[in-house]
Amino acid sequence: xxxxxxxxxxxxxxxxxxxxxxxxxxxxxxxxxxxxxxxxxxxxxxxxxxxxxxxxxxxxxxxxxxxxxxxxxxxxxxxxxxxxxxxxxxxxxxxxxxxxxxxxxxxxxxxxxxxxxxxxxxxxxxxxxxxxxxxxxxxxxxxxxxxxxxxxxxxxxxxxxxxxxxxxxxxxxxxxxxxxxxxxxxxxxxxxxxxxxxxxxxxxxxxxxxxxxxxxxxxxxxxxxxxxxxxxxxxxxxxxxxxxxxxxxxxxxxxxxxxxxxxxxxxxxxxxxxxxxxxxxxxxxxxxxxxxxxxxxxxxxxxxxxxxxxxxxxxxxxxxxxxxxxxxxxxxxxxxxxxxxxxxxxxxxxxxxxxxxxxxxxxxxxxxxxxxxxxxxxxxxxxxxxxxxxxxxxxxxxxxxxxxxxxxxxxxxxxxxxxxxxxxxxxxxxxxxxxxxxxxxxxxxxxxxxxxxxxxxxxxxxxxxxxxxxxxxxxxxxxxxxxxxxxxxxxxxxxxxxxxxxxxxxxxxxxxxxxxxxxxxxxxxxxxxxxxxxxxxxxxxxxxxxxxxxxxxxxxxxxxxxxxxxxxxxxxxxxxxxxxxxxxxxxxxxxxxxxxxxxxxxxxxxxxxxxxxxxxx
Numbered sequence: 001x002x003x004x005x006x007x008x009x010x011x012x013x014x015x016x017x018x019x020x021x022x023x024x025x026x027x028x029x030x031x032x033x034x035x036x037x038x039x040x041x042x043x044x045x046x047x048x049x050x051x052x053x054x055x056x057x058x059x060x061x062x063x064x065x066x067x068x069x070x071x072x073x074x075x076x077x078x079x080x081x082x083x084x085x086x087x088x089x090x091x092x093x094x095x096x097x098x099x100x101x102x103x104x105x106x107x108x109x110x111x112x113x114x115x116x117x118x119x120x121x122x123x124x125x126x127x128x129x130x131x132x133x134x135x136x137x138x139x140x141x142x143x144x145x146x147x148x149x150x151x152x153x154x155x156x157x158x159x160x161x162x163x164x165x166x167x168x169x170x171x172x173x174x175x176x177x178x179x180x181x182x183x184x185x186x187x188x189x190x191x192x193x194x195x196x197x198x199x200x201x202x203x204x205x206x207x208x209x210x211x212x213x214x215x216x217x218x219x220x221x222x223x224x225x226x227x228x229x230x231x232x233x234x235x236x237x238x239x240x241x242x243x244x245x246x247x248x249x250x251x252x253x254x255x256x257x258x259x260x261x262x263x264x265x266x267x268x269x270x271x272x273x274x275x276x277x278x279x280x281x282x283x284x285x286x287x288x289x290x291x292x293x294x295x296x297x298x299x300x301x302x303x304x305x306x307x308x309x310x311x312x313x314x315x316x317x318x319x320x321x322x323x324x325x326x327x328x329x330x331x332x333x334x335x336x337x338x339x340x341x342x343x344x345x346x347x348x349x350x351x352x353x354x355x356x357x358x359x360x361x362x363x364x365x366x367x368x369x370x371x372x373x374x375x376x377x378x379x380x381x382x383x384x385x386x387x388x389x390x391x392x393x394x395x396x397x398x399x400x401x402x403x404x405x406x407x408x409x410x411x412x413x414x415x416x417x418x419x420x421x422x423x424x425x426x427x428x429x430x431x432x433x434x435x436x437x438x439x440x441x442x443x444x445x446x447x448x449x450x451x452x453x454x455x456x457x458x459x460x461x462x463x464x465x466x467x468x469x470x471x472x473x474x475x476x477x478x479x480x481x482x483x484x485x486x487x488x489x490x491x492x493x494x495x496x497x498x499x500x501x502x503x504x505x506x507x508x509x510x511x512x513x514x515x516x517x518x519x520x521x522x523x524x525x526x527x528x529x530x531x532x533x534x535x536x537x538x539x540x541x542x543x544x545x546x547x548x549x550x551x552x553x554x555x556x557x558x559x560x561x562x563x564x565x566x567x568x569x570x571x572x573x574x575x576x577x578x579x580x581x582x583x584x585x586x587x588x589x590x591x592x593x594x595x596x597x598x599x600x601x602x603x604x605x606x607x608x609x610x611x612x613x614x615x616x617x
Contacts, residue, residue: 113274113347117281119257121351124250124285125358131227131249132363135242138235139452159441162451165236166437169229169491170430179226179492180219183244183283186251187305190275223252229492237451238440239482243290244494247300250286250355254278277344280305284348285355287560290496292360292367296564297352302345303557368455369500369568371462371544376573377535383580389510389542390549390581394588396506397499397553400480401593404495407488411436429490436489440482450479454501461508461543469512476505499551507546511539544569545581552582553589 142161146154173179181189230245258278280301288297376382409415411432413425427435444450449457457475461467483498515536544565552561562578 113277114350116257116261116278117347117351118354119261120250120254120278120281121285121288121354122358123253123257124282124351125289125355125360126362127249127253128246128286128289128355129359129362131231131246132242134231135234138231139237142236155445158445159438162236162238162437162441162444163434164437165232165238166433166435166489166491167430168232169437170433172225172229172232173433173490174429175225177218177222179229180222180248180252183247183251186248186255187279190255190279220252220256223248226492233437233486233491233493234452236437237444238437238486238491238493239450239452239454239479239498240486240491240493241453241495241497241500242493243287243496245492246290247283247286247494250282250284250289250351251279252282253285254282277347280344281347281351284352288352288356289359291564291567292356293564293567294349294352294356295567296560297355298345298348299563300557300560301348301352303560304555307556367568368453368497369462369547370459371540371568373464374462374538374540374544374569376537376541376571376577380576382537383577385514385536386545386577386581387584389507389546390584391588392510393503393506393546393549393581394553394585394592396476396502397550397585397589398592398596400484400499400502400550400554401589402596403480404484404487407484409488411488411490433490436486436491439485439489443478443482447475447478449475450482450501453497454479455497458501458504458543458547461504462540464538464540466512466539467508469509469516472505472509472512476502476509479505495554496551499554500547503547503550504543505546506550507543508539510546511537511542541574541577544574545577548578549581549585553585556586556590558582558586 142165146157146161149157180186227245227249230242233240234242234245255278258275283305284297284301286297287300288294291297406415410420411424413421413423413427415421416424424432440451479498479501483495486493487495518536548561548565551564552558555561558579559582561582562575565578566575
């Protein structure tokens with residue numbers, strides 16, 4: 001089945017769900033008001049005398065204070081008999097119930113939010129498509145002459161291409177105030193801003209003056225610079241991926257939509273909960289266009305972006321600690337509903353689907369990962385192997401995080417002997433990205449598989465082409481190091497693609513080792529009785545599961561990783577091993593991170609106590 005038909009079916013289903021969900025919210029609100037109508041009165045007794053068909057003869061009987069009556073078809077009470085000729089505006093337009101202006105405004109607001117989400121999805125899909133086209137163009141221009149060059153010329157030129165790319169990135173960073181923040185810092189910046197006004201003016205309550213805390217034009221200029229830096233980084237072969245920049249493209253375009261089309265046109269402002277939702281729409285659109293996976297994009301927003309918002313709320317609660325009662329906390333949560341609320345899901349799904357469709361219209365049916373054929377004979381019986389693969393992948397993800405942290409500290413002059421720290425501290429900001437690119441280029445001379453995104457190497461494994469286990473493990477370690485160096489040096493790119501590469505190598509190595517062990521055990525008669533029952537899956541299956549597990553462990557997103565690979569395989573039989581292994585991988589990575597953080601905290605505490613004791617003595 002061709003991909004356009006699959007994505008189109010997903011689009012129809014998700015858009016239909018979004019439309020139905022919107023009307024369900026509207027109907028639910030109306031039903032809620034109807035149910036609550038009697039409770040708004042002190043008593044539920046309604047008195048109607050005379051002929052209801054003849055308003056001229058309508059009058060009220062004696063009623064106790066506060067008892068509602070109907071006079072001329074309108075609700076009133078005995079307390080208001082003196083002012084019966086003065087019509088009073090009511091939520092209820094008839095005795096059968098009606099819809100208030102509040103509900104109409106709410107429905108219009110929800111519809112406008114869906115329009116904003118659709119705009120974010122369309123803009124993100126188009127922008128990510130152009131981003132990928134420009135990246136391929138830079139790659140072609142940078143390496144076109146190396147094919148026909150002599151061997152010594154290639155040895156000289158290949159390491160310089162990523163180094164030149166790093167220098168260009170450094171120059172772009174120096175131009176006009178650096179780059180905008182990454183995903184997590186963007187979420188914090190947007191969430192902490194009280195209100196966005198067109199032109200970047202922040203409204204100060206009870207004051208006539210204003211400040212320019214945020215300038216949309218300048219921010220978008222910095223955003224374009226960072227996108228160009230990512231194009232140069234990826235096009236010159238540095239060991240990073242395009243999906244991280246794709247997510248940032250979607251989130252920054254959502255900020256652009258907030259600025260140009262604010263939710264409150266009279267004040268040019270967007271409420272905080274809508275800012276959060278539009279950021280989630282941008283993130284979902286970026287993943288959807290980057291991987292051509294709308295379902296995974298939606299779950300990325302619901303899983304990872306929601307985690308970021310929850311972390312921010314917890315930090316605010318911990319810092320402020322000024323909630324007097326539980327009701328205040330509950331009210332704060334109601335003011336910022338979670339992304340899993342029904343209206344939020346509709347907007348996220350809409351942005352994700354439209355982004356995938358628009359990007360596909362630009363790039364066609366091309367998939368980054370191509371899994372044409374694989375076999376899973378006994379996934380249930382192999383479940384212990386998949387759980388073990390998940391634990392191994394969690395360990396690999398933890399190791400990748402440690403190497404990345406060390407690389408960042410090294411380039412900032414915070415790691416290593418004093419001479420090395422001083423050297424990196426004094427190093428020019430222009431030289432650090434160039435050095436990172438040069439290291440990637442030099443390593444790429446020996447291991448060209450680690451250059452660029454690494455999708456070509458993953459596809460070789462997914463095509464069931466056996467690679468030596470030693471080579472797979474070597475590529476695993478080399479890719480970890482070069483990716484950490486590239487990111488730590490200041491080059492611009494993401495770690496989605498490197499995580500998939502690492503996972504593919506882990507899964508393939510795991511398959512080779514386990515196959516060798518089982519084969520040796522069978523040859524020695526150890527598992528003769530069990531071997532007919534267990535038909536081990538082939539290399540592409542384990543490589544696929546490994547790619548998902550490392551991705552899940554790195555980003556703590558097991559559902560996103562599972563659905564991403566499910567959209568690739570479209571095989572329900574793969575769900576069980578994917579979910580089991582990704583869950584274990586995320587758990588193992590969490591445990592290791594917590595232990596490492598606890599160890600660091602204890603070490604800092606001991607150092608502080610030692611310094612205090614030394615000062616006291």
